Amino acid sequence: MEEFKNDTYEIMEVCLLAGKIMLQSGAETYRVEDTMMRIAASFGVDQSHSYVTPTGIIFSIEGHEPTKTKLIRISERGTDLDKVTIVNSISRNISSGELTVKEALQSLREVEAAPMAYSLLLQILAAAISSGCFLIMFKGSWEDFLPAVVCGGLGFISFIYFHKWVPIKFFAEFVAAFVIGLASYAFVFSGAGNELDKIIIGSVMPLVPGLLITNAVRDLIAGHLVSGLSKGAEAFLTAFAIGSGIAVVLSFISF
Numbered sequence: 001m002e003e004f005k006n007d008t009y010e011i012m013e014v015c016l017l018a019g020k021i022m023l024q025s026g027a028e029t030y031r032v033e034d035t036m037m038r039i040a041a042s043f044g045v046d047q048s049h050s051y052v053t054p055t056g057i058i059f060s061i062e063g064h065e066p067t068k069t070k071l072i073r074i075s076e077r078g079t080d081l082d083k084v085t086i087v088n089s090i091s092r093n094i095s096s097g098e099l100t101v102k103e104a105l106q107s108l109r110e111v112e113a114a115p116m117a118y119s120l121l122l123q124i125l126a127a128a129i130s131s132g133c134f135l136i137m138f139k140g141s142w143e144d145f146l147p148a149v150v151c152g153g154l155g156f157i158s159f160i161y162f163h164k165w166v167p168i169k170f171f172a173e174f175v176a177a178f179v180i181g182l183a184s185y186a187f188v189f190s191g192a193g194n195e196l197d198k199i200i201i202g203s204v205m206p207l208v209p210g211l212l213i214t215n216a217v218r219d220l221i222a223g224h225l226v227s228g229l230s231k232g233a234e235a236f237l238t239a240f241a242i243g244s245g246i247a248v249v250l251s252f253i254s255f
Helices: 002-024 029-042 081-095 101-113 120-137 142-165 169-190 196-207 210-221 225-254
Strands: 048-053 056-061 068-073
Touching (some): 002 048, 002 056, 002 101, 029 081, 048 225, 081 101, 120 142, 120 196, 142 169, 210 225
Antiparallel strands (some): 048 056
């Protein structure tokens, strides 16, 4: 009986760790809940319940006395779809019987401890290049491509480092947008840039919460109203922070 109890707790640990990694890496709420319940069912636990919000996970196993319930808090969320894919692969291996509980737990711990798939330098480079590409997509001129690349890179660097100093995402996004606005105006004022609006629009695009908006809509469609509204509110605050940072710069320019 004691061994079965320990196995049950280990199954809960596997389910919660898988859900935690997925939620922190940008997965949709309904996908996290479905994965956790599938893992539990694969290990012989048919009566399990999961409740996931952007800031926490509650998981419960019934059918045995007493009912076991555990809560974990989610404080940091980002985007790492590679980890989501790996956890899905581990879940499929569990369903096919290729992994035991201990092996699955060890694999998930390795995934959790692994660094992001791309280095910080590569992320900054990608943000910079994508800023220039967005400028062209919004019908900007090729003369403004390099200014947009520089402004987008500076804005992303500002976001990363300010967020480390002050762990409040809203302020980090505000500072990043403010830096982008100043840098864009500096390029246009010096004659190195032509269209201020196009440079700003292209440069702020890497900060826009596209995945968050998509997940909010998908969660609402799937019936997860709390998670959908929460993610929608977070996306709204991000958009407000970006707009406020640019608005402050434009207000200074107008004087």
